[in-house]
Amino acid sequence: MAIRLTRDTSREPALPGLNGPVRVDRRTKDLTKRLRPGDIAVIDHTDIDRVSGEALVDRRPAAVVNAGRSVSGRYPNVGPQILLDAGIPLIDVDDDTLMDRLKDGARASVDGAVLRLASGETVAGQLWDTAMLAETMDEARASLSQQLEAFAANTMAYINEERDLLFDGVGVPEISTNMLDRHVLIVVRGYHYKEDLAALRHYIREYKPVLIGVDGGADALVEAGHRPDIIVGDMDSVSDSVLTMGAEVVVHAYRDGRAPGVARVEALGGTPVVFPAMGTSEDIAMLLADDKGATLIVAVGTHATLVEFLDKGRAGMSSTFLTRLRVGSKLIDAKGVSRLYRTRISSWSLVGLAIVCLLSLFVALWATPTGQATLQLLGARWDDLWALVEGLLT
Numbered sequence: 422m423a424i425r426l427t428r429d430t431s432r433e434p435a436l437p438g439l440n441g442p443v444r445v446d447r448r449t450k451d452l453t454k455r456l457r458p459g460d461i462a463v464i465d466h467t468d469i470d471r472v473s474g475e476a477l478v479d480r481r482p483a484a485v486v487n488a489g490r491s492v493s494g495r496y497p498n499v500g501p502q503i504l505l506d507a508g509i510p511l512i513d514v515d516d517d518t519l520m521d522r523l524k525d526g527a528r529a530s531v532d533g534a535v536l537r538l539a540s541g542e543t544v545a546g547q548l549w550d551t552a553m554l555a556e557t558m559d560e561a562r563a564s565l566s567q568q569l570e571a572f573a574a575n576t577m578a579y580i581n582e583e584r585d586l587l588f589d590g591v592g593v594p595e596i597s598t599n600m601l602d603r604h605v606l607i608v609v610r611g612y613h614y615k616e617d618l619a620a621l622r623h624y625i626r627e628y629k630p631v632l633i634g635v636d637g638g639a640d641a642l643v644e645a646g647h648r649p650d651i652i653v654g655d656m657d658s659v660s661d662s663v664l665t666m667g668a669e670v671v672v673h674a675y676r677d678g679r680a681p682g683v684a685r686v687e688a689l690g691g692t693p694v695v696f697p698a699m700g701t702s703e704d705i706a707m708l709l710a711d712d713k714g715a716t717l718i719v720a721v722g723t724h725a726t727l728v729e730f731l732d733k734g735r736a737g738m739s740s741t742f743l744t745r746l747r748v749g750s751k752l753i754d755a756k757g758v759s760r761l762y763r764t765r766i767s768s769w770s771l772v773g774l775a776i777v778c779l780l781s782l783f784v785a786l787w788a789t790p791t792g793q794a795t796l797q798l799l800g801a802r803w804d805d806l807w808a809l810v811e812g813l814l815t
Contacts, residue, residue: 438530438531438532438533438535438537439461439483439484439510439530439531439532440483440528440529440530441459441460441461441482441483441484441528441529441530442460442461442526442527442528442529443460443461443462443463443486443523443524443525443526443527443528443529444456444457444460444461444462444463444482444525444526445463445520445523445524445525446463446464446525447464447465447520449464449466449469449473449476449477450473450476450637450658451658452464453473453476453477453479453480456477456480456482457480458480458481458482459481459482459483460480460482460483461482461483461484461485461486461529461530461531461536462477462480462482462484462485462486463486463487463488463519463520463523464485464486464487464488464489465487465488465489465520466487466489466491467489467490467491467493468490468491468492468493468495468496468498468500469487469491469492469498469500469501469504470498470499470500471498471499471500471503471612472500472610472611472612473500474499474500474501474502474503474504475503477504477509478503478504478507478509481509482509483509483510483531484509484510484511484512484531485504485509485510485511485512486512486514486519486531486536486544486546487511487512487513487514488514488516488517488519488520489513490513491511491513491549492554492557492558492561494557494560494561494564495561495564495568496561496562496564496565496568497558497561497562497565498561501549501554502554502558505549505550505551505554510531510548511548511549512531512534512536512546512547512548512549513546513547513549514536514544514545514546514547515546515547516544516546519544523538527539527540533548534546534547534548572742576742576743579699579700579740579743580743582676582699583698583699583700583740586698586708587708587743587744587747588747590708590711590712592696592697592698593696593708593709593712593713594671594694594695594696595694596651596669596671596694596709596713597669598631598650598651598669598713599631599713600631600710600713600714600715601713601714601715602714602716603630603631603714603715603716604628604630604631604715604716604717604718604719605630605631605633605710605715605717605718605719606621606625606630606631606632606633606719606721607633607635607638607703607706607707607710607718607719607720607721607723608632608633608634608635608638608639608641608642608649608721608722609635609636609638609703609720609721609722609723610635610636610637610638610640610641610658610722611721611722611723612722613722614638614641614721614722615641615644615645617721617722617755618641618642618645618721619645620755621719621721621755622645622646624719625647630717630719631650631651631710631715632647632648632649632650632651633649633650633651633652633653633706633709633710634649634651634652634653634659634663634668635653635654635702635703635706636652636653636654636655636656636657636658636659636702637658637659638721638722639652639659639663639664639668640658640659640660640663641722643663643666648666648667648668649663649666649668650668650669651668651669651670651671651706651709652664652668652669652670652671653671653673653696653702653705653706653709654672654673654682654702655672655673655680655681655682655702656670656672656681656682656685656686657681657682661689664685664686664689664691665689665690665691669694670686670691670692670693670694671693671694671695671696671705671706671709672686672693672694672695672696673696673698673702673705674695674696674697674698675697676697676698676699677697678695678697680693680695680697683695696709699740700740700741700744701740701741703720703723703741704740704741704744707720707744707745707747707748707752708744708747708748710748710751711747711748711751715751716751717751717753718748718751718752718753719753719755720752720753720754720755721755723741723754
């Protein structure tokens with residue numbers, strides 16, 4: 422019988438500051454899958470975007486230590502502000518070797534702008550505060566014009582490379598799922614996707630659209646109580662359990678044919694469809710729905726504004742801009758639909774309405790001989806029930 426020995430870390434001397442195990446990963450979205458409340462998150466993320474900021478806040482780490490620049494000044498990214506608003510310390514550390522030196526799970530603490538390791542090593546950094554962040558954001562807004570020029574250049578490059586796909590649908594693969602003359606709902610794990618999916622539950626029940634999950638968006642559909650019909654993406658953030666639920670899988674490949682996601686799908690027993698294209702996975706999901714005859718495309722959690730395109734941190738986001746122009750006549754963006762309308766009817770108003778309806782029914786019944794007879798019969802039944810209750814009590 423094998424005996425497993427574990428170290429009792431509870432007896433180790435506590436370090437000053439906020440204590441916890443460090444969780445290390447260069448990919449923030451991979452780190453958040455295993456991050457636990459009280460952990461110290463160590464990331465390498467230049468320009469923390471809104472989705473990453475919200476994902477980190479949901480996990481409630483003790484602190485976030487960033488080996489990259491949380492705000493580079495390219496554009497006003499909102500991820501750091503989300504962390505500060507949640508009361509989570511954010512420290513930038515200018516050390517290229519930090520990620521390699523830290524061992525996942527090792528005990529550490531954050532004391533001000535200093536990361537202290539149980540080994541005795543200390544790593545000093547820059548602790549962000551609200552005033553510093555506001556000043557940096559003002560400088561970043563001044564740089565938006567340069568980013569707009571770069572965005573326009575990327576847009577022209579995408580047109581030159583993908584004009585046949587964008588305008589004529591050349592290269593769109595054949596799939597087995599029927600979308601002809603149907604609504605299609607595309608879900609990306611983006612801004613407010615949970616709230617918007619909840620607001621669309623009646624629409625999904627009534628219209629039964631084809632449900633497409635873009636990578637982690639497939640998990641979002643399952644979490645909301647739905648089964649995806651198609652999963653589109655490079656398969657780096659969708660779970661194994663969702664991949665094996667029977668949905669048709671379309672793997673987003675590079676233009677040269679490389680498709681790292683194919684091996685994972687095949688290892689799980691699936692037979693994926695490969696879609697080589699530039700741009701993002703949400704783009705090819707929209708192009709696929711448009712090419713296969715969808716009458717309406719409803720997008721949840723996708724990117725719609727210039728800052729959101731830049732927030733994604735990819736030159737390929739210009740493809741999303743052009744794809745939206747391509748399918749614009751069919752596209753409905755569900756972003757913020759959960760905040761569009763909230764009921765103003767109070768509970769007391771509903772109670773009052775019910776009482777008025779009952780009184781109206783009573784008057785209508787009393788106005789006819791048949792109704793009077795019915796009311797008398799109900800009164801007799803009530804007398805019998807009341808007599809029975811009195812008998813039991815006495």
